[in-house]
Amino acid sequence: MEADSMSKKVALVTGAGQGIGEGIAVQLAKDGFAVALSGRHLDKVQRVADEIEKAGGEAFAIEADVQYRDQVFDSVQKTVDHFDHLDVFVNNAGIAHVAQICNTKEEDLDRLLDINVKGTFFGIQAAAAQFRKQETPGKIINASSIAGHEGFELLGAYSATKFAIRGLTQAAAKELARYKITVNAYCPGIVLTPMWDQIDEEMGEVNHVAKGESLKQYLQGIALGRGEEPEDVANLVSF
Ligand SMILES: NC(=O)C1=CN([C@@H]2O[C@H](COP(=O)(O)OP(=O)(O)OC[C@H]3O[C@@H](n4cnc5c(N)ncnc54)[C@H](O)[C@@H]3O)[C@@H](O)[C@H]2O)C=CC1
Ligand SMILES: CC(=O)C(C)=O
Numbered sequence: 001m002e003a004d005s006m007s008k009k010v011a012l013v014t015g016a017g018q019g020i021g022e023g024i025a026v027q028l029a030k031d032g033f034a035v036a037l038s039g040r041h042l043d044k045v046q047r048v049a050d051e052i053e054k055a056g057g058e059a060f061a062i063e064a065d066v067q068y069r070d071q072v073f074d075s076v077q078k079t080v081d082h083f084d085h086l087d088v089f090v091n092n093a094g095i096a097h098v099a100q101i102c103n104t105k106e107e108d109l110d111r112l113l114d115i116n117v118k119g120t121f122f123g124i125q126a127a128a129a130q131f132r133k134q135e136t137p138g139k140i141i142n143a144s145s146i147a148g149h150e151g152f153e154l155l156g157a158y159s160a161t162k163f164a165i166r167g168l169t170q171a172a173a174k175e176l177a178r179y180k181i182t183v184n185a186y187c188p189g190i191v192l193t194p195m196w197d198q199i200d201e202e203m204g205e206v207n208h209v210a211k212g213e214s215l216k217q218y219l220q221g222i223a224l225g226r227g228e229e230p231e232d233v234a235n236l237v238s239f
Contacts, residue, residue, distance in 0.1 A: 015093030017044030019193030023230030066119030
């Protein structure tokens with residue numbers, strides 16, 4: 001454990017090896033948090049942790065797959081073993097899947113539900129258990145989406161998971177307020193991350209349009225005329 005970790009606020013960010021999770025972890029480190037970064041691939045989260053440390057921050061990389069309850073609880077334990085305590089848990093990890101509802105395979109639906117919904121559920125359980133054990137306030141922040149407010153064609157199953165996360169966030173906020181644990185969600189629009197590279201490619205295959213066309217079409221509907229960057233979401237979470 002680093003000498004000043006005990007006095008620092010500590011955050012754990014899931015899916016922190018790229019995209020929005022990476023942006024949030026880097027921003028929280030700049031804000032003075034000691035940051036634990038978890039992800040399915042240790043090399044990816046280790047790269048981000050190394051960059052945070054190089055910039056003078058404190059970071060700790062953990063391999064954990066959020067669809068498994070024991071791995072989520074274990075990642076909280078490893079964070080506390082390393083940094084002494086936990087103050088903020090960011091349930092960021094998630095996957096997208098592009099398909100018409102009528103053509104969505106059961107295994108793809110299961111995977112979306114396991115990672116996006118069950119993963120977030122386990123994150124809330126693990127973080128709340130730790131905050132209550134510490135008898136301290138805590139913050140849980142979940143990744144929903146504009147697709148959790150409005151259904152998008154070809155993102156039906158994904159949209160369903162993001163609506164679910166909003167419901168879960170509201171219910172958890174009511175349940176945990178009595179322990180001074182807040183539960184909130186961020187609901188971004190189009191954020192330019194590897195997830196959107198994948199969505200654009202898969203939408204292109206379904207609609208037989210060239211690479212970049214699906215993203216272009218979505219961006220045309222945005223008043224600012226541009227997609228968001230991970231830093232835009234990170235600034236909101238930081239606030
Ligand atoms: N990119 C976008 O336009 C938007 C993204 N979101 C949500 O924000 C979150 C982050 O999205 P992006 O950074 O864009 O995605 P991304 O695909 O670029 O990064 C997601 C990260 O989560 C990790 N991950 C995936 N499954 C995991 C699992 N089972 N266990 C642990 N880690 C896992 C991946 O390895 C990856 O590092 C997701 O929940 C996504 O649904 C919400 C709205 C818009
Ligand atoms: C990936 C995602 O949530 C959107 C709305 O693009």
